[in-house]
Amino acid sequence: MTFQVQIKVMPLNDLLDPQGKAVVGGLHNLGLTGVQDVRVGKHIILKIEAANEAAAKEVAETACKKLLANAVMEFFEIEFVK
Amino acid sequence: MTFQVQIKVMPLNDLLDPQGKAVVGGLHNLGLTGVQDVRVGKHIILKIEAANEAAAKEVAETACKKLLANAVMEFFEIEFVK
Numbered sequence: 001m002t003f004q005v006q007i008k009v010m011p012l013n014d015l016l017d018p019q020g021k022a023v024v025g026g027l028h029n030l031g032l033t034g035v036q037d038v039r040v041g042k043h044i045i046l047k048i049e050a051a052n053e054a055a056a057k058e059v060a061e062t063a064c065k066k067l068l069a070n071a072v073m074e075f076f077e078i079e080f081v082k
Numbered sequence: 083m084t085f086q087v088q089i090k091v092m093p094l095n096d097l098l099d100p101q102g103k104a105v106v107g108g109l110h111n112l113g114l115t116g117v118q119d120v121r122v123g124k125h126i127i128l129k130i131e132a133a134n135e136a137a138a139k140e141v142a143e144t145a146c147k148k149l150l151a152n153a154v155m156e157f158f159e160i161e162f163v164k
Contacts, residue, residue, distance in 0.1 A: 010125065035141065040126050048117055049117075050116050
């Protein structure tokens with residue numbers, strides 16, 4: 001079976017996000033002064049061939065830990081798309 | 083009121099995603115051969131000060147159209163976090 005998994009990889013909340021800060025500045029320059037804070041991360045969609053949802057989840061977690069997310073600076077969330 | 087908005091910016095489905103293809107290759111090299119396809123985009127969290135949800139949504143849409151997403155290559159989805 002093929003499972004579609006959405007992964008969100010974001011900078012840890014306690015860390016500064018320079019890219020987000022730059023986006024806040026850009027939006028203010030465009031006149032969107034209502035925007036107070038921005039954090040920018042990655043959104044990754046995986047198509048995984050696996051026997052069941054548990055196996056697919058394990059593949060997704062291994063992928064995050066080994067390649068997609070840097071645990072020192074980022075956290076990740078995995079969500080199945082039905 | 084402050085609204086938190088999550089924005090997903092992904093490459094259009096009809097377009098090739100070279101970053102995603104590179105990730106597929108990397109995951110296969112790590113032994114995760116069950117991963118068939120990967121698409122990589124941006125996940126952006128905005129904190130918006132606005133009078134109501136409709137106003138906040140308009141700010142988020144303007145931000146996407148003017149700065150965050152390139153409509154030629156990407157589509158975006160806006161979601162409110164309750």
